Amino acid sequence: MANGLMGKVAAAGIGVLQYKRAGAPYGERGVLTRAIVAACEDAGLDPADVDGFVSYGDDHNQPDRLMPELGTKEIRLSTSVWGGGGGGLLGAFELAAMAIATGQCKAAVVFRALVQGNSGRLSSAVMAHHVNNHFVAAGITAPAQICALRAMRMALQHNLPQEAVEQLVLADYYHGSRNPEAVSYGQQFDIETYRKSRWIAEPLRLFDCSRENDGAGAILLVSAEHARDLKQKPVYLLGAATGAEKGWGDLLENDDDYTSTGFEPVARRLWEMTGLGPRDIDVTQLYENFTYQGISSLVGHGLISWESAAEDLKFDNLIAPSGKLPVNTSGGNLAQGFIHGINIAVEAVRQLRGQSANPVPDARTCLVCGGPGSPINSSAIFANELP
Amino acid sequence: MQKCQGCGEWKWPAVSRCGDCGTWEPEWHEIALEGKLFSWTRTWHPFGGTEGIGTPFVTVLAYLPHAGDRRLLGLYEGDESLLALDLPLVGRIATTRFGDEDIPAIRWLPA
Numbered sequence: 001m002a003n004g005l006m007g008k009v010a011a012a013g014i015g016v017l018q019y020k021r022a023g024a025p026y027g028e029r030g031v032l033t034r035a036i037v038a039a040c041e042d043a044g045l046d047p048a049d050v051d052g053f054v055s056y057g058d059d060h061n062q063p064d065r066l067m068p069e070l071g072t073k074e075i076r077l078s079t080s081v082w083g084g085g086g087g088g089l090l091g092a093f094e095l096a097a098m099a100i101a102t103g104q105c106k107a108a109v110v111f112r113a114l115v116q117g118n119s120g121r122l123s124s125a126v127m128a129h130h131v132n133n134h135f136v137a138a139g140i141t142a143p144a145q146i147c148a149l150r151a152m153r154m155a156l157q158h159n160l161p162q163e164a165v166e167q168l169v170l171a172d173y174y175h176g177s178r179n180p181e182a183v184s185y186g187q188q189f190d191i192e193t194y195r196k197s198r199w200i201a202e203p204l205r206l207f208d209c210s211r212e213n214d215g216a217g218a219i220l221l222v223s224a225e226h227a228r229d230l231k232q233k234p235v236y237l238l239g240a241a242t243g244a245e246k247g248w249g250d251l252l253e254n255d256d257d258y259t260s261t262g263f264e265p266v267a268r269r270l271w272e273m274t275g276l277g278p279r280d281i282d283v284t285q286l287y288e289n290f291t292y293q294g295i296s297s298l299v300g301h302g303l304i305s306w307e308s309a310a311e312d313l314k315f316d317n318l319i320a321p322s323g324k325l326p327v328n329t330s331g332g333n334l335a336q337g338f339i340h341g342i343n344i345a346v347e348a349v350r351q352l353r354g355q356s357a358n359p360v361p362d363a364r365t366c367l368v369c370g371g372p373g374s375p376i377n378s379s380a381i382f383a384n385e386l387p
Numbered sequence: 388m389q390k391c392q393g394c395g396e397w398k399w400p401a402v403s404r405c406g407d408c409g410t411w412e413p414e415w416h417e418i419a420l421e422g423k424l425f426s427w428t429r430t431w432h433p434f435g436g437t438e439g440i441g442t443p444f445v446t447v448l449a450y451l452p453h454a455g456d457r458r459l460l461g462l463y464e465g466d467e468s469l470l471a472l473d474l475p476l477v478g479r480i481a482t483t484r485f486g487d488e489d490i491p492a493i494r495w496l497p498a
Contacts, residue, residue, distance in 0.1 A: 124435070133490050133491070134400075134460060135460065136483065136485045136490055137460070137461070137462075137483045137485075137490045137491065137492035137493070138446045138447075138460035138461050138462055138483070138492065138493075139430060139437050139440050139444050139446050139483065140446055140460065141435060141436035141437055142434040142435075144434075145428060145434065148428035149428045149448055151428075152427060152428055153425065153426040156426070157472070199429070199431040199432075199443075200430075200431060200432045201428045201429065201430045201431065202428050202429045202431075203428075251400060252399065252460070253448050253458055253460060254400065254457060254458050258426065
């Protein structure tokens, strides 16, 4: 099994700007440029020296158009992960790391930018990637509805109790309420607020759904040696995997295991390439586009099983600092903010630097899962020390 | 519904080559619209493009036991209290209004 990325590359800088949806004070390129410059300042690296750019999810910001404002000396890597959803999130890290580890480029930013005034609604963009007359004829025009069909099957096939799903929402909002950068900062959120919220598509209520923000996030990756010379404590990439296996993909809802979110082959390779297993993960950043998909991600990585879900998904178990399965320590996509998932990767870096608003004591490893239920999904493990 | 002329696998979504046995040009077969309920959702939010249907409405994903359990989406007509896994369903061909278009569609009803 390939393990050529193990500890070769590290996150050296992070930059995020987040606004209310349709509330960005700059255009999408302006927001993105500021996020990239912030990531470089965080690391202590001249933005002109960034020579690699990787994104995902049909981001519209072609790197060559950023050159005049960044002062880019030379682009050596300019690419994106196929697919319209968040499944490419960690695949972008995988590509950037492969390029750095093989010497194709030296300093790469993984980025995602979303400003409604430029790119429209994210849900519409994702659906434009997947939807066709088969879906439209059945009234399906939004990701929430497809995920609702899958969530309903999870609930019915695996007897997943609603109470278990609610615990994830409560944990996210608890973390978000303590994070000054979260949309839910300072807010009290209780179970009645969730239960009284309106249906979107059953079994999903409003608070089961991520709601997009305007903004941009950028994470600067360099070689591990290089990172040790920069300002911040390096956060090493131990491994990253992207993909799908036979019986999964863009199949008009004909995926073999409909309650899966497509992570099984990705997780299998991730464990093989890092030599780690679910018990070695100290904290997890889940991509909860929708709650049920987040839970299925945990199952797909072997952190819980469908049988154990009701027992494992308890508020006390899911929160920092005391829980054994701390997730979404920034508040996640639900309660921190949603710039197509880039936020959860930023939180992984913060958590492993000891800069999280909800620190997990002595956390050394962080699993990040991107995309649940996308035709292509990806995951990565970050660590603050090399094994 | 498509079926491979080589290995007999039912194919959906449609393909030009069977990835299992390598045979090109699967044959199209006319099949009965009879299935069972695999999953469902009731949409309450008025998502763009659903104006011609009106909320709330129920979407069903049905599997077809006589066609390799391949699944087909459709709007549901009938008693919503019956919605449960494996509910026997029959389909009829209809159209769904989407913008200015009438799109060919399946309506699933309790059998």
